[in-house]
Amino acid sequence: MNARLFALVFSLEARKLMSYRVDFWLNSVIGFAAHFSIVYFLWQAIFSESGSELIRGWSFEMMLLYYVLVILAGKLVRGAEHLGDIATDIYEGGLTRYIIYPTSYLAFKYAQHLGNVVPALVQLVLFATLYVLLLPMPEEAAITPASIAMAAVSIGLGNLLFYSFMAPLQSVAYWADNVWSLNVMFRFSSNLLGGAMLPLTLFPEWGQRVLDFLPFKHLYYVPVSVLIGTMGPAEWLRSLGVGLVWLLVIHLVFRAVWNRGKFVYTGVGI
Amino acid sequence: MIRVRNLKKEFRVHRKEPGLIASIRSLFVREHIVKHALKGVSFEVGEGEILGLVGANGAGKTTLVKILSGIIHPSGGEVSVLDHDPWKREDDFRSRIALIMGQKAQLWWDLPAADCFLLLKEIYRIPDGQYRDTLANLCDMLKVSGEINFQIRRLSLGERMKMELIAALLHRPRVVFLDEPTIGLDLSAQRAIRDFLLQYREEHKPAMILTSHYMEDIERLCERILIIRDGEFVYDGALDRVVRHYANHKILTAHLKRWPEEERAAAVARLQGEVLEAGRDQVRVKVDREDVTRCAQQLLSEWPVVDLNIEEVDIGTVIERIFNEKGKVPA
Numbered sequence A: 001m002n003a004r005l006f007a008l009v010f011s012l013e014a015r016k017l018m019s020y021r022v023d024f025w026l027n028s029v030i031g032f033a034a035h036f037s038i039v040y041f042l043w044q045a046i047f048s049e050s051g052s053e054l055i056r057g058w059s060f061e062m063m064l065l066y067y068v069l070v071i072l073a074g075k076l077v078r079g080a081e082h083l084g085d086i087a088t089d090i091y092e093g094g095l096t097r098y099i100i101y102p103t104s105y106l107a108f109k110y111a112q113h114l115g116n117v118v119p120a121l122v123q124l125v126l127f128a129t130l131y132v133l134l135l136p137m138p139e140e141a142a143i144t145p146a147s148i149a150m151a152a153v154s155i156g157l158g159n160l161l162f163y164s165f166m167a168p169l170q171s172v173a174y175w176a177d178n179v180w181s182l183n184v185m186f187r188f189s190s191n192l193l194g195g196a197m198l199p200l201t202l203f204p205e206w207g208q209r210v211l212d213f214l215p216f217k218h219l220y221y222v223p224v225s226v227l228i229g230t231m232g233p234a235e236w237l238r239s240l241g242v243g244l245v246w247l248l249v250i251h252l253v254f255r256a257v258w259n260r261g262k263f264v265y266t267g268v269g270i
Numbered sequence B: 001m002i003r004v005r006n007l008k009k010e011f012r013v014h015r016k017e018p019g020l021i022a023s024i025r026s027l028f029v030r031e032h033i034v035k036h037a038l039k040g041v042s043f044e045v046g047e048g049e050i051l052g053l054v055g056a057n058g059a060g061k062t063t064l065v066k067i068l069s070g071i072i073h074p075s076g077g078e079v080s081v082l083d084h085d086p087w088k089r090e091d092d093f094r095s096r097i098a099l100i101m102g103q104k105a106q107l108w109w110d111l112p113a114a115d116c117f118l119l120l121k122e123i124y125r126i127p128d129g130q131y132r133d134t135l136a137n138l139c140d141m142l143k144v145s146g147e148i149n150f151q152i153r154r155l156s157l158g159e160r161m162k163m164e165l166i167a168a169l170l171h172r173p174r175v176v177f178l179d180e181p182t183i184g185l186d187l188s189a190q191r192a193i194r195d196f197l198l199q200y201r202e203e204h205k206p207a208m209i210l211t212s213h214y215m216e217d218i219e220r221l222c223e224r225i226l227i228i229r230d231g232e233f234v235y236d237g238a239l240d241r242v243v244r245h246y247a248n249h250k251i252l253t254a255h256l257k258r259w260p261e262e263e264r265a266a267a268v269a270r271l272q273g274e275v276l277e278a279g280r281d282q283v284r285v286k287v288d289r290e291d292v293t294r295c296a297q298q299l300l301s302e303w304p305v306v307d308l309n310i311e312e313v314d315i316g317t318v319i320e321r322i323f324n325e326k327g328k329v330p331a
């Protein structure tokens, strides 16, 4: 796929999303408020029950900051959450057009996936500004230009990883009629193991060691930790290597699945 | 431009009985039935030719089109389109074909047509000048310049189909597959699309394969037809010939002034040809082509005819007869 086409698909998708204005604001404001209040009240209760200032080294304010950034950066990582499109294209026959057109379906989908990052970026800037204005920044947080740059790289990797995870899951639609339950399972496990539900340092020591070798932490935990400074550059670099290896592995698996799927596709609907 | 030898396609379908127990059992053992959608067909289509592919529902028309355009993998035989194997899906091949499906939108549902066209311009890398000219020309011919800024989903079926046609022809394909392009359209839209296709052929001389259930499409657009029945071709040749072979008679309909019952009965007995209907004010007779004038004269001289009408047998009826018959059409 050439760069101009990629840019066009990307911008069309972003514009389309931004043009659903009501949906955009409802989704982002209400979604954010709901998520934030759950986290706020839950951790407030936990902290007051425990009676201590710190839980495994996390203060209440730091914990809140972690979650806010997970919510916002998570949207950048997940891009088009509806990668369900791939499954739908397969069993409703929408894939046919990309077989006919001289272009790459997967590149096309990735451009759309990235297009979804634009509204997420708008939300990130907006809510992050509000946060800085309204809530105190915890003293231990060290957000610097360098940490922002490292986080940006990690978010990029997370975005690619998320896409590479979802695409083969969705491709199961070549063989099965319903991949919805797979999506749910993936969402749950990636949230838990990737640090969206809890900072991973709250897991037992042995669990953390296992998670170091899995790809999930690159989705949420690494980008946010490196941003707020709880993960240093050395550790970040090491984890980046693991993440890249996983990206390659998942990608190869996906290629194999996809190439087999081609033979099963019957272009239903016509 | 299109060459097909002994092409076969089998579909394996799971057979599943209804009910919960059967569903559970099917998790462990699956029964397959093999469906032979194409049973070894061969044909060729040349430059500037519009080939009509006709057959009943489920005969295998769409399956054939899908194989020719590279969507599905054939089970056997050889296919060459523009000297490419469609299944390889090479860009050089894909940038010179087009597929138009009346049953299924190709364009992006929630984009305006204009944006869809822009996407296609980039996909096919059409130079700016050529794009502008072709688009203006196509919109003009189909009279849809006004609707091009509406989302595809907001267009009427006829307008949408016209957009699909424009989209499919922007890159000036050399081979065009049309699978029921006029399905569900009103007569004026059908006519517009037919004229448009003829003009496109005039200017660009592509090879086209057209399937349609409207015999008018076939009559107006195709000189040659392929009749397919249960995955096999039963006729490949000129449309004229099959019509002449099967429609070797015409139907005469005369509207009558009133006249006494017994006189009419006597006249009917004398009449040449097969009397289809002999009512109080209308008579219909089926006669061989050679006997048409004689029969007409007889009607006019012996019967109190107000108005006389001579019609060809409808091609649809002819083709339908072939669908339902056994064996091939004699050459």
Ligand SMILES: Nc1ncnc2c1ncn2[C@@H]1O[C@H](COP(=O)(O)OP(=O)(O)O)[C@@H](O)[C@H]1O
Pocket: A266, A268, A270, B011, B012, B013, B035, B036, B037, B055, B056, B057, B058, B059, B060, B061, B062, B063, B064
């Ligand atoms: N995806 C599929 N799976 C199983 N059988 C199919 C599939 N597509 C088509 N068939 C079968 O192949 C035969 C030809 O279908 P098709 O080519 O769609 O017919 P038509 O001439 O109406 O376009 C039919 O019997 C149909 O049931």
Ligand SMILES: [Mg+2]
Pocket: A270, B061, B062, B063
């Ligand atoms: Mg069909």
